[in-house]
Amino acid sequence: MAARDYGQYCNVTRALELVGERWALLIVRDLLVGPRRYGELAAGLPRIPSNILAARLKELQEAGVIRRAPRSRVVLYELTPYGRELEPVVLALGAWGFKAMGEPREEQIVTPDSMTIALRTAFRPRVAADLPATAYAARFGSAELLIRVDGPALDVTRGDGPVDLAFAAGPDIRGLISGELAPDRAIATGVVEVLRGPGDLLGRFANTFHLAA
Structure with a gap:
């Protein structure tokens, strides 16, 4: 009922x-x-x-x-x-809600599951299909994720593994995903901290994961 x-x-x-x-x-x-x-x-x-x-x-x-x-x-x-x-419904709702997120409030957190769905929402398989296979280790607050992109296929899990780029970021990574913040600027301003690997791969990440604000 x-x-x-x-x-x-x-x-x-x-x-x-x-x-x-x-x-x-x-x-x-x-x-x-x-x-x-x-x-x-x-x-x-x-x-x-x-x-x-x-x-x-x-x-x-x-x-x-x-x-x-x-x-x-x-x-x-x-x-x-x-x-x-319900998956396409949730992803579409996430893309719609992204436009109204604004600045994060101090008490708001990022969870591994919420960030996983955010990455699925922002993933552009047609763009990724033309890029080399890449693995990222991303830390968003307390959420640590292993992100593997192989052509149009995306796999996001918790745990460790070999990666091409490891980075840490806070909620301000929204600017990178929306295209409002260039990858090199995101690194220079501390929005994204490169932990290991070539920083220019952040540009590939930004091309692979994008949502219009």
């Missing part, structure tokens, strides 16, 4: 009844990255009350969007095939 009934027979209304409650799409966002334990979902959404997280998980299960997937002694939550159909 939907948590909210808008009293309209409409496909958009029905979609909002299923995933329009607060936090619901953020749970879907994180599960698009991969299955998660309850505690991992809570850690990725640090402001969600535990009772609300439990309620949203129950509602999304009843709607057929997610399911519990027992693995040994651990219970994971994962998207169903129906739930995975």
Whole structure:
């Protein structure tokens, strides 16, 4: 049953009844990255009350969007095939929201899952198809990601591995992704700190990941 009934027979209304409650799409966002334990979902959404997280998980299960997937002694939550159909919706919503992000507030954080979806949103496979395969190690606050681009294929994971360029950046990397800040300027102003590898590869990163502000 939907948590909210808008009293309209409409496909958009029905979609909002299923995933329009607060936090619901953020749970879907994180599960698009991969299955998660309850505690991992809570850690990725640090402001969600535990009772609300439990309620949203129950509602999304009843709607057929997610399911519990027992693995040994651990219970994971994962998207169903129906739930995975939300991926282009979430990416499109992210691209739309990017235009209105503005400056980050002091209390706002970046999580590995949110940054993974941001990179998927900004990824330009047609551009990447003409560039050499490149691996990046990126640290965005506490989020550390291994980003592999091979032609039109993108793989973003947590962990270590051989990379061509390692860099650290804060929320101001938005200027690089939007094209408002040139790669060399991003390095010169400290928006991006090159940790290892040739800094000129940041230009390739900026060409590969781009969203209009």
